[in-house]
Amino acid sequence: MNVNLDDDSVLEKTFRDASKAFAPPEGLKEGMRASLAGISTAPRTGFVYYRAWLQSPDALDNLLTRDAAVVLRPEPILTDLGARRLLKTMNQIEEEYNGKRSMRSIPSGAFA
Amino acid sequence: MEKPRFEELFDRHFEEIYSYVAFRIAPDVDGARDVTHEVFTAALASFSTLRQNESGGAWLRAIARHKVADYFRNRRAAPTSVGDAINQVRSHGDGPLSPAQVAAIQVSIALRRLPRRDAELLEEKYLEGRSVREMAGSRGTTEKAVESALSRAREAFRVIMSEVQTKEDYPNEREPG
Numbered sequence: 001m002n003v004n005l006d007d008d009s010v011l012e013k014t015f016r017d018a019s020k021a022f023a024p025p026e027g028l029k030e031g032m033r034a035s036l037a038g039i040s041t042a043p044r045t046g047f048v049y050y051r052a053w054l055q056s057p058d059a060l061d062n063l064l065t066r067d068a069a070v071v072l073r074p075e076p077i078l079t080d081l082g083a084r085r086l087l088k089t090m091n092q093i094e095e096e097y098n099g100k101r102s103m104r105s106i107p108s109g110a111f112a
Numbered sequence: 113m114e115k116p117r118f119e120e121l122f123d124r125h126f127e128e129i130y131s132y133v134a135f136r137i138a139p140d141v142d143g144a145r146d147v148t149h150e151v152f153t154a155a156l157a158s159f160s161t162l163r164q165n166e167s168g169g170a171w172l173r174a175i176a177r178h179k180v181a182d183y184f185r186n187r188r189a190a191p192t193s194v195g196d197a198i199n200q201v202r203s204h205g206d207g208p209l210s211p212a213q214v215a216a217i218q219v220s221i222a223l224r225r226l227p228r229r230d231a232e233l234l235e236e237k238y239l240e241g242r243s244v245r246e247m248a249g250s251r252g253t254t255e256k257a258v259e260s261a262l263s264r265a266r267e268a269f270r271v272i273m274s275e276v277q278t279k280e281d282y283p284n285e286r287e288p289g
Contacts, residue, residue, distance in 0.1 A: 012241075018215060019131060021216035022213065024131070035149065035153075
């Protein structure tokens with residue numbers, strides 16, 4: 001698709017159209033909403049874990065149990081069981097990802 | 113203007129933020145999910161800094177732009193050809209890409225081939241709609257300097273886009289089947 005980019009308005013339209021071309025996959029919004037809700041209601045467990053997972057998913061997958069690792073995977077549900085298991089591993093996580101401690105100061109229920 | 117609840121911001125802007133991220137880091141479809149998630153978790157963590165009269169959309173877009181910059185800084189991905197990018201995006205979907213998606217991939221790749229400073233200028237001007245005065249202010253320079261830099265960036269973008277549109281072989285996505 002060739003477009004005339006000599007015109008400023010065409011250039012602007014080209015950029016704006018491009019930024020709208022990709023729709024999110026089905027279910028992603030709901031999954032992300034659940035994740036954010038879990039993070040905001042369980043800041044101590046969920047968020048530190050999530051940040052650590054973003055930094056190094058492989059390392060965390062080795063660190064956590066399989067069930068706990070599911071908690072904040074793309075369609076996460078922060079179950080009581082998952083939260084308890086996460087609490088058990090919090091010290092390990094914080095040792096390894098100490099720099100992320102400040103990130104857990106999320107007000108509880110901010111997304112609820 | 114009353115400050116919206118975080119959930120309202122999420123509901124209103126999720127599609128826009130995802131689409132922007134997917135366009136900028138195309139063809140990394142998995143990356144688009146992760147970066148979008150990073151945008152909203154960062155927004156949630158710093159929601160208290162959103163001011164009463166500040167546009168929530170502009171605030172989220174600024175976070176998204178920073179997260180996309182982080183993405184490129186951390187990954188140093190090799191330049192991708194349009195053909196490879198189309199094939200990679202198509203492998204995640206159900207069928208051929210739309211002409212708009214092909215065009216978006218062309219623009220995305222052209223932006224990635226520009227010097228980062230030029231790409232940032234074009235994005236601020238044409239995607240975020242910032243004025244030359246605002247851009248000069250945030251850079252601590254003159255409007256004339258920004259105009260000159262924008263002119264050079266536009267020219268470089270046109271040259272690269274021309275190459276991307278005419279010289280690269282890639283699958284014809286417009287013909288069904």
